[in-house]
Amino acid sequence: MKTLLSISFALLLAAGPLAAQDAAVSAEEQAILAEEARLEAEEAASAAPMNDPTAPNPAPAHPELRPVLDQFGGEAGLTKLMDTFMAGLIADPRTGPFFANSDQVRVKRQLVEQFCVILGGDCTYTGRDMKSSHRDMQIGRGDFNALVEVLQVAMNEHDVPFAAQNKLLAKLAPMHREIVNK
Known part of the structure; x- marks a missing residue:
């Protein structure tokens, strides 16, 4: 039983840095995704027409x-x-x-x-x-x-x-x- 606990403990210790590394990668991935979302929103906003509310309709239908x-x-x-x-x-x-x-x-x-x-x-x-x-x-x-x-x-x-x-x-x-x- 003591050997089984030692192996489990060793696995937890070994997994600890990996879990922390995964969390860091996850945070890094989240930061990248957030930046990509921000850039997409910025691009969409710049592509959207900017209209002067005082200007006449540029394409009145006839x-x-x-x-x-x-x-x-x-x-x-x-x-x-x-x-x-x-x-x-x-x-x-x-x-x-x-x-x-x-x-x-x-x-x-x-x-x-x-x-x-x-x-x-x-x-x-x-x-x-x-x-x-x-x-x-x-x-x-x-x-x-x-x-x-x-x-x-x-x-x-x-x-x-x-x-x-x-x-x-x-x-x-x-x-x-x-x-x-x-």
Whole structure:
């Protein structure tokens, strides 16, 4: 019996440091998991749109314009249009500096969403309002006009009828109040 107690005691002593080591690893793992959770929450918060409550809706739906969306080729047509539009924005020396270091894939996706909603499509706009999006960009009236010119060239390249172009531009034009900030 004394031998059995000695063996049990020896096992407990041997297990003691291992149990303490396991507890330390567990605490370390918990710290890592907590840090990962904090980083994920921070990333999610930065990805969430930051909206200015005083800014107008950047994508007001106009269901009456659904036929105009069809003239743009629907959401697929808008996606192709945005590829051409972004290439034009980058190539134009007046607008290129504003887009060269942007997340162009995200910008194109959000423009497709925005135009689609405005034209009465079944899309959801996931971007920020125009005031928040352009706050620190120092955009002048000439910069805004240059962007519109590049958009018109892209729409012409995609054979969007002139009347359809004007209907979209009429909905976008008032946004200059939130975009032009210089």
